[in-house]
Every structure is written in C-alpha cells, then in structure tokens.
Amino acid sequence: MWFTKKPIVGLxxxxxxxxAIQLAPHRGSYRLVQMGIEYLPPExxxxxxxxxxxxxxxxxxxxxxxxxxxxxYVCTSLSGHSVIVKKITLPYQRGEDINETVxxxxxxxxxxxxxxxxxxxxxxxxxxEANSIDVLLAAVKKEKIAxxxxxxxxxxxxxxxxxxxxxxxxxxxxxxxxxSASTTVALLNIGASLLNVTIVNGKDxxxxxxxxxxxxxxxxxxxxxxxxxxxxxxxLKHGNPVSGVSAEEAAHIIQSVSEIIALEISKTFDFFKTxxxxxxxxxxxxxxxxxxxxxxxxxxxxxxNIPAEEFDSFRNISYDPNKxxxxxxxxxxxxxxxxxxxxxxxxxx
Numbered sequence: 012m013w014f015t016k017k018p019i020v021g022l023x024x025x026x027x028x029x030x031a032i033q034l035a036p037h038r039g040s041y042r043l044v045q046m047g048i049e050y051l052p053p054e055x056x057x058x059x060x061x062x063x064x065x066x067x068x069x070x071x072x073x074x075x076x077x078x079x080x081x082x083x084y085v086c087t088s089l090s091g092h093s094v095i096v097k098k099i100t101l102p103y104q105r106g107e108d109i110n111e112t113v114x115x116x117x118x119x120x121x122x123x124x125x126x127x128x129x130x131x132x133x134x135x136x137x138x139x140e141a142n143s144i145d146v147l148l149a150a151v152k153k154e155k156i157a158x159x160x161x162x163x164x165x166x167x168x169x170x171x172x173x174x175x176x177x178x179x180x181x182x183x184x185x186x187x188x189x190x191s192a193s194t195t196v197a198l199l200n201i202g203a204s205l206l207n208v209t210i211v212n213g214k215d216x217x218x219x220x221x222x223x224x225x226x227x228x229x230x231x232x233x234x235x236x237x238x239x240x241x242x243x244x245x246x247l248k249h250g251n252p253v254s255g256v257s258a259e260e261a262a263h264i265i266q267s268v269s270e271i272i273a274l275e276i277s278k279t280f281d282f283f284k285t286x287x288x289x290x291x292x293x294x295x296x297x298x299x300x301x302x303x304x305x306x307x308x309x310x311x312x313x314x315x316n317i318p319a320e321e322f323d324s325f326r327n328i329s330y331d332p333n334k335x336x337x338x339x340x341x342x343x344x345x346x347x348x349x350x351x352x353x354x355x356x357x358x359x360x
Contacts, residue, residue: 018044019171021354022071022085023179023347024159026056026203026227027300029070032350033080034328040186041355043330047074048343053241058204058223059091061158064165071166083168086353087159090176090207093152095121095128096219098135103142109134113146121150128152135215147216149175172356176200177209177219179352180298180322185214186355187326188296197292198322199276199311200348201299203227206272208279210292218283222275226301229268236264250305258305269307273314280315298322298348324351 021032028051033044049070055063074080097120101112113132118125128150135145151173160170180198190196192213200207206222229248234241237260243253248265250258284290295317297308302321312319324347325340 017084017171017358018082019354019356019358020075020080020082020085021179021350021352021356022087022163022168023350023353024056024067024071024087024162025300025349026059026205026225027051029067029074030347030350031071031074031078031080031085032347032354033082034351034354037329041328043325043328043335045078045080046335046343046347046350047078047080048346049074056204059089059093059155061162064162067162068165071163071168075166075168084171084358085163085168086172086174086356087163087170088174088176088179088349088353089151089155089159090202090205091155091221092223093155094175094221095148095150096175096177097148098216098218099146099148100143101146103137103139103144109144109146113148117148117150120148123150123152127154129156149178151175171358172353174353174356176207176349178216179349180207180209181211181216181352182355183298183324183348183352184211184296184322186351187323187328189327190214194293195289195291197276197280197295197317199295199297199299201225201272201297201301201307203300206275206299208276210283210289212289217287217289220279220282222279224272224275226299226304228271229265229301229304232264232268233261237261249303262305265305266310269304269310270314272307273311276311277315292317295319296322298324298345300346302345303342321345322348324348 023030029049031047034041035044055066130150133147137144163170180200190213195212198209203226206224208220210218230244233247234244237256246253247261308319322345324344
C-alpha cells in the first residue's frame with residue numbers, strides 16, 4: 012500500500028475549478044506534498060459534461076507548473092447521472108462464474124445500452140449460509156470517461172485510474188475520521204452543479220445519490236435578483252458585499268436556495284430509509300466549495316435535525332506549516348475532499 016514507483020496525483024476536475032493533491036506515506040498516515048487549485052471560466056463544464064476542453068487543460072498545466080508537481084500520472088473521478096453505483100445481492104457462487112453473473116444481473120440496474128458503459132465491481136461479503144454474496148457495482152458511460160481522458164491527455168498527463176466522486180470522498184473520510192463501526196454518517200459533497208449524498212455505516216458503503224443542485228444555484232438566483240455579473244454574484248453568495256448589494260440584502264435569497272438544498276437532502280434521506288433497513292443517520296459531514304455559504308451548515312442541521320459540520324480533509328494528514336499556510340488550509344480543506352480521496356489511490360490497487 013505504501014510504495015509505488017509512480018506517484019499518483021489526485022485530480023478533481025469540478026464544474027468551477029480544478030484541484031490537485033499529491034500525498035506521501037508518513038508515520039502510518041499521509042503527509043501533504045503539494046496542492047493546487049485553479050478556477051475555471053463559467054460554463055466550462057455543465058452538469059458534468061465538458062463544454063470547453065482547452066481551459067481545463069490549461070488549468071491542469073498551470074497547477075503542475077506553478078506547484079512543481081513532477082508526476083504525470085493522475086487519478087481522477089466522475090459523478091452525475093451517467094454514473095451508476097449500486098449495492099446488489101447475488102446467489103452465492105465461486106470462481107470465474109461471478110464475472111458473468113455480475114454482468115448479466117447488472118443490466119437491470121443500468122439504464123443505458125450495455126455496450127455504451129464501462130463496468131466494474133467489488134465483492135463486499137460472502138454469505139454461504141444465506142446462499143448470497145454482496146457486490147458493489149459501478150458503471151459509467153464510456154463517452155464520459157473519454158471526455159476526462161481526452162482533456163487530461165491534452166494537458167500532457169496520463170490517466171492512471173478513473174474513480175467515482177462518492178468513493179473518493181469515502182476514502183478521504185476513512186483516513187481522516189477513522190470511523191466507528193456503529194456510526195452512520197452522511198457525506199454531503201456540495202459542488203458547483205451537483206450535490207452528492209453518500210451514506211456509510213462505519214467504513215461500509217451503504218448508499219449514494221446524485222442531485223442536480225449546487226453552488227451555482229446561489230449564483231444564478233443572486234445574479235437574476237440583483238442584476239449582477241456572474242463574478243459579483245459568486246462573491247455575494249459567500250457573504251461579500253458587491254456593487255452596492257450588502258450581505259444582509261442577499262441573505263433571504265441565499266436562505267431560500269439553502270432551503271431547496273435541505274429539502275432535496277431530506278427527500279434523499281427518506282428514500283434511503285425506506286429502501287434499506289437503516290432508520291438513523293448520526294451525523295452529516297459537508298464538503299465541497301459550497302459548504303462556506305453563510306449559515307448553510309447550521310440550516311441543514313436544524314432542518315434535518317442531525318448534527319452537521321464541515322468536512323476536514325486534512326484532519327489526519329500532516330503538512331508543513333511553513334509551506335502551507337494553516338489559515339488557508341482551514342479555508343480550503345472542505346473543498347479538497349475528493350482530491351484527497353483520489354490521491355490516496357495507488358497504481359494497480
């Protein structure tokens with residue numbers, strides 16, 4: 012686990028920015044080697060679809076050049092409705108037959124032509140007495156994978172691993188929070204255009220769902236309400252006054268969007284509880300760039316009646332305070348969750 016000849020860089024290509032993380036093993040955990048963030052022009056990526064390749068490739072190159080990241084091997088990830096993640100139970104069996112069975116059974120869970128997706132799976136548990144096995148299934152449309160590989164290749168980098176956002180956040184959670192087996196936690200990653208809800212019991216993946224709502228909704232609403240530029244509306248959603256509009260004047264718009272997000276999460280929790288045998292969520296950890304929206308985390312906690320806090324991507328990952336400013340690290344920590352989770356991967360794992 013600790014050694015690889017080719018260090019991998021976790022590369023999170025989001026709708027609003029590109030984030031890169033490089034880690035190194037250190038005293039039973041990890042140490043931050045390098046980190047970079049580059050923001051993208053609006054509408055470079057819309058609902059997970061890359062509209063303009065060049066700005067992303069340029070952003071990747073700037074990060075690797077400015078922060079002197081030498082490895083060309085990256086692990087990136089995908090999310091959205093083109094990504095299917097499902098935990099399924101199959102009849103117990105041994106040997107190579109499982110591969111064919113998973114492919115056969117998975118067709119009922121994938122709403123696309125089988126030839127149009129890449130499929131992978133992981134055996135979670137074998138239950139011979141119940142004559143069953145639990146399998147975690149992941150499938151992604153090939154065209155979405157090709158988009159990411161193309162833009163990474165354009166930046167003269169090599170795609171070593173393609174992961175799923177939900178699993179990347181889960182990996183970051185495991186290394187930083189060392190979860191108790193008795194605790195059920197909702198990991199909420201609120202990006203610019205997508206909200207991903209992943210529920211884990213201890214270290215075990217239980218459920219995930221993508222919701223088409225995110226930080227851009229705040230920007231859109233504020234832009235229309237106050238006739239602002241995209242940039243000014245984006246600053247305003249973080250509580251900064253712009254163009255004669257105060258944070259207090261914007262508060263009711265921000266709260267209305269936060270309530271929409273809370274409602275979508277509540278509906279997702281209700282679906283989770285009715286589709287599993289689990290009825291309690293003990294805690295929410297909120298990651299993504301939108302978690303800094305004023306009062307969002309408090310509102311989620313109040314509306315859903317579940318304790319909520321910002322996700323700390325560097326809680327158990329050390330770094331040199333002379334190289335990485337601690338105040339800056341605290342500010343960006345929640346939005347680095349996916350990149351950290353990707354950087355934990357190794358070649359061939």
